[in-house]
Amino acid sequence: MPPALAVSTVIFGIRPNAQGRAELWLPLVRRIRQPFAGHWALPGGPVGARESLGAAGARTLAETTGLRPSYLEQLYTFGDPDRSPTQRLVTIGYFALVTEQQVGATVEDDNVAWFSVNDRELNQLAFDHREIIDYALWRLRNKVEYGQIAHRLLGERFTLAQLRSVYEALLGKELDPANFRRQLKATDSIAATDEYLAGGQHRPPRLYRYAGTGHDPLEVDTTL
Amino acid sequence: MPPALAVSTVIFGIRPNAQGRAELWLPLVRRIRQPFAGHWALPGGPVGARESLGAAGARTLAETTGLRPSYLEQLYTFGDPDRSPTQRLVTIGYFALVTEQQVGATVEDDNVAWFSVNDRELNQLAFDHREIIDYALWRLRNKVEYGQIAHRLLGERFTLAQLRSVYEALLGKELDPANFRRQLKATDSIAATDEYLAGGQHRPPRLYRYAGTGHDPLEVDTTL
Numbered sequence: 001m002p003p004a005l006a007v008s009t010v011i012f013g014i015r016p017n018a019q020g021r022a023e024l025w026l027p028l029v030r031r032i033r034q035p036f037a038g039h040w041a042l043p044g045g046p047v048g049a050r051e052s053l054g055a056a057g058a059r060t061l062a063e064t065t066g067l068r069p070s071y072l073e074q075l076y077t078f079g080d081p082d083r084s085p086t087q088r089l090v091t092i093g094y095f096a097l098v099t100e101q102q103v104g105a106t107v108e109d110d111n112v113a114w115f116s117v118n119d120r121e122l123n124q125l126a127f128d129h130r131e132i133i134d135y136a137l138w139r140l141r142n143k144v145e146y147g148q149i150a151h152r153l154l155g156e157r158f159t160l161a162q163l164r165s166v167y168e169a170l171l172g173k174e175l176d177p178a179n180f181r182r183q184l185k186a187t188d189s190i191a192a193t194d195e196y197l198a199g200g201q202h203r204p205p206r207l208y209r210y211a212g213t214g215h216d217p218l219e220v221d222t223t224l
Numbered sequence: 225m226p227p228a229l230a231v232s233t234v235i236f237g238i239r240p241n242a243q244g245r246a247e248l249w250l251p252l253v254r255r256i257r258q259p260f261a262g263h264w265a266l267p268g269g270p271v272g273a274r275e276s277l278g279a280a281g282a283r284t285l286a287e288t289t290g291l292r293p294s295y296l297e298q299l300y301t302f303g304d305p306d307r308s309p310t311q312r313l314v315t316i317g318y319f320a321l322v323t324e325q326q327v328g329a330t331v332e333d334d335n336v337a338w339f340s341v342n343d344r345e346l347n348q349l350a351f352d353h354r355e356i357i358d359y360a361l362w363r364l365r366n367k368v369e370y371g372q373i374a375h376r377l378l379g380e381r382f383t384l385a386q387l388r389s390v391y392e393a394l395l396g397k398e399l400d401p402a403n404f405r406r407q408l409k410a411t412d413s414i415a416a417t418d419e420y421l422a423g424g425q426h427r428p429p430r431l432y433r434y435a436g437t438g439h440d441p442l443e444v445d446t447t448l
Binding site: 001002003004005046047049050051052053074076077079080081088090092 | 225226227228229271273274275276277298300301303304305312314316
C-alpha cells in the first residue's frame with residue numbers, strides 16, 4: 001500500500017497589529033477528524049484520482065477557506081514516515097502570498113481563522129504543520145526578491161515605506177530607512193511610477209511598481 | 225488507491241568536451257521494466273514503507289549508479305495524472321551536483337551512462353524525465369549562487385577561469401572574462417586563498433574557495 005497523498009497550503013498576508021505595524025498572518029483550519037481532531041492545521045486535503053497536484057492545492061484551499069490566490073507555488077514535499085500517527089502520509093506543501101485586501105475579504109468562524117506568525121497557537125498545530133510554516137517563512141526570507149514580495153503582498157502600487165514595513169514584519173526587526181532605500185534601488189525588481197499616494201499630505205510619497213518577471217516556470221496558475 | 229510514489233534524481237557534473245571546454249553531464253539508467261522498457265531514465269525508484277523521501281533518493285541513486293553525493297536537495301514533485309501510461313505515479317525529484325572526480329569514478333556499462341545535457345538522446349527519455357531535467361537546469365541557472373556551484377562542481381579550490389568555464393557550460397554561451405570577474409567579486413560567495421594552481425606556469429592563477437553557507441535547511445545530508 002503506497003503512502004496516502006495530500007496537499008497543504010501556506011498562505012501569507014499582511015495585517016496591521018495593535019501598534020499599526022505590518023505583521024505576517026496566515027489562515028488555519030480546525031481539523032474535524034482524527035488524527036489531531038480539534039487542532040488547527042494548514043488548509044489542504046487529499047489529492048483526487050484525476051487531479052494534478054497544483055489543482056488539488058487550489059481546490060482544497062478554496063473549499064476550506066474560500067481563498068483563491070492568483071497563483072500557487074510548490075514549496076516542498078514532506079514525507080517523514082512518522083509525521084502522521086495513524087498511517088503513512090506524504091503531503092505536498094504549496095505556498096502563496098495574498099494582498100491585504102484579500103486577507104480582509106476572508107470570512108472567519110470557529111473553524112477558519114487567520115493567525116499571526118508570532119501566535120503561540122502555532123506551537124500546537126496538527127502533524128508537522130509548524131515545520132511546514134517555518135520552511136515557508138525561510139523560503140520567503142531567502143528566495144523571494146523584494147519586488148515580487150511587494151507586488152504580491154501589497155498589490156500593484158506601493159510606497160517604499162510600505163515595502164519597508166513588510167520587510168520589517170518578515171525579518172522581525174526594524175530596518176534603517178536610508179539603507180533599505182539604497183539596497184532596494186540597487187536591485188531592478190521595482191520601478192518608480194509617476195503616481196503619488198493619495199491622501200493630501202504636503203509631500204505625498206511616490207508609488208512604485210513591480211518591474212521583474214521572476215516567475216518559477218512550474219508555478220501553478222490557479223486562474224485557469 | 226493512492227498514487228504510487230517514487231523518487232527521481234538529477235545529478236549534474238562537469239566533463240570536458242572534445243574541444244576541452246567544460247560541459248554539463250548527467251547519469252541515466254536504462255529501464256528494464258514496462259512502461260518505457262529499454263528507454264533511458266533518471267536514477268530512482270519507489271519509496272520504501274519506512275523510509276524518508278531523502279533516504280529513498282540516496283538509496284535508489286546508490287543502487288542504480290553507485291553514486292553517493294554528499295548531499296541531495298529536493299527539487300520539485302511531479303504529479304501530472306498522465307505522466308505514466310500504466311498507473312498514477314507521483315515522483316519526488318531530487319537534485320545534486322558532483323565534482324569532476326566523482327564523475328570520473330563512475331563505472332559505465334550498457335545500463336548506466338553519463339550523457340551531455342546537449343545529447344539528443346535526452347529527447348527520448350521515459351516518463352516526463354526530460355521535463356524534470358529541464359527544471360533542474362532552470363533551478364541551477366537561477367537559484368544557485370556562484371560560490372556554491374563552484375564548490376560543488378569544482379571542489380574545494382578553483383581558479384576564476386575554471387569557474388567561468390563552468391558558467392559558460394551552464395548558460396550555453398561564452399562570457400567576457402573581465403565582466404565575469406567583476407560580477408563575481410561583487411558577490412561575497414567566493415574568497416581568494418593564498419594558494420596558486422600548480423603546474424609551472426610563469427604566472428600561475430590564484431585559487432579561490434567557497435565562502436558562503438547558503439544551504440537549504442531541508443537539504444538531505446546523505447552522509448548520516
